Amino acid sequence: MTPQEEKTIKKWNDGLSGKIEIELILTEDERSTRFREFSDKLSNLASKLSINQIKDDENQVPAIKVGRSIYYHAIPLEVELEPFLEALTLLDCNSFKLTGEVQNRLDKVKIPAELKLYIAKQCPFCPVSVKQLIPLTFANELIKLEIIDGTLFPEIAELNNIRSAPTVLLDENFRWTGTTNLNEIVEIILNRNPSDLSTSSIISLLKEGNADQVAEMMLDHNCIFPAFINTLIHEKWPIRLGAMVAFEYIVEKNNALASQVINPLWEQFQSVEDRIKGDIIYIFGETGNIEMVPKLETILYSKRCHDEVRDAAREALRKIED
Template sequence: MDNMTKERIKAWTPLGRPTLGIANTEHPEQKKFETFARQCQEISAAISWRQSTQPAALPGFFLKNNILYSALPLERELLPFLKGLDSLEKPHPVNDIQKTLDNIEAPCRLTLYIALQCPHCPGMVERLIPLAAACEKIYLHIIDGSLFPDKAQEDKAMSAPCLILNDDTRWTGAVAEEEIVDMIVNKESMDLDTKALKTILEDGRAEWITQRMLTTNRLFKGFSGLLLHETWSVRLGAMVVVEALAEKAPALCSDLEKILIEVFSTKDIPVQGDILYALGEIGTPDTRNWIAAQQEALSHEDLKDAAKDAIQSIEDRLNI
């Protein structure tokens, strides 16, 4: 941290006293963020620092639960960072777009790649932090692509600023808040991916997922990923939705059934067991025959029992 940065932090008078969480990771760049936080503490008491317990793949500072800043706010990025901290106290999205933000029903992810020498990046940071501060359904991750080049390459962020919405829609260069919010609101909600649906599920809104699929008579693009997720609690939550779909819209389950059968052999035993359970809830006579054909190849006793139960469930449900 250079002397000019230190002087600017000393001179900053915040609207409140923000509390920032330091993400705890095993990443090689972790110490740089811990050092920056320690230096800030030595310079000024305006910011309260704590160790965050939120999971994070990259080092950074949690400005709020839904805002992770994986960059070191130096040089031209310091001022928008400090302005962003002020917006946490009193979020005031420009041009009176709060009503539009209030119409966002499902969580979304915005990933902004920046670089210290980028002339347009400070403006994007200054626009986006207030948006996420004003709407907890927007999960904002600001990343210094030069500090984390592997992540930038993974996300195909070749220039800065680069803004990515839910891993697909992207903008390069400066973008107006209205355009970003309009895209979030009007983007086809049934395109929600597994990550977004997982967030909704963990918020206790399995019923919302169910009702949206029943209302539109379509599966969410990422729903099957919940049933195949490595985390048991996520699969369990998805099972609740499957049970409701099986009861109220069995025809909607045919596409899901095909996906589960197709990937069955590629999954580990716990996931295979849950696939068999789901197939028991939604399966057809053809599914019953497929499960019966798999039984001989199943070596694990738990899977054999799950297959037997799934067959019985289909037979009972269809009166076979």
């Protein structure tokens, strides 16, 4: 951190009207050390800023969390310091700059949107893109923004085939490179087909306890979203549990719709671990679909299946027969 950056932070701190809080998410990743060092310096310079450190093994990479839904996978110094401080200022005054037309569109957004903005050091256009996108998260809490330094996390950039900065991804289905077209991004956020929601978007809803919202979206569109299947067979039990809560909600409202999970889950059955097989079999039983009886009987009498899997099949058959 340069003397000029320290001066900028002190001046920004003096202009705050009260205390604000952000979170520092630390992981097993060795780059967490750099985030901690930045956080310590920032805390020493800004007395009105409280930084809560959180150890989170679920996240693979460290982050600075601003508000409800901004995640900085970046050390915001040099040209990125100013937009970072502007984001923190919004926590103090919540006065963001959006045109009335853009705000009206954002008010109509009812399904989650995940934006990823890839930046790089010395990129002259990146700070502009950051400043444009940050207010969206304050205008509608369903919009999540991850700001990722592709030079600090090259493996993530490579995973998303990032070749230049700034690059914006929306739900990993839409991509903009270069100068950000805010109106176009907002328009697509508003008019997306919910069935195109990413797995991570659905997981975010489940983690926040909104399983009923996930279910209602599928009920409203009378289809099971492809990404929802991924949550039913997710390796982490809390995610599967949330997905099953949503599934049971659908069973109560529209059993025929709930039965749409059968074929895609059966296709995945042999490739998953036994503990997940048991959950899949439970779901089959909850559908009450008589067509599942032969498959469940095959599992029940298979010597290759473990006892807990056969027990689950026995219980599912009992559920269907009842």
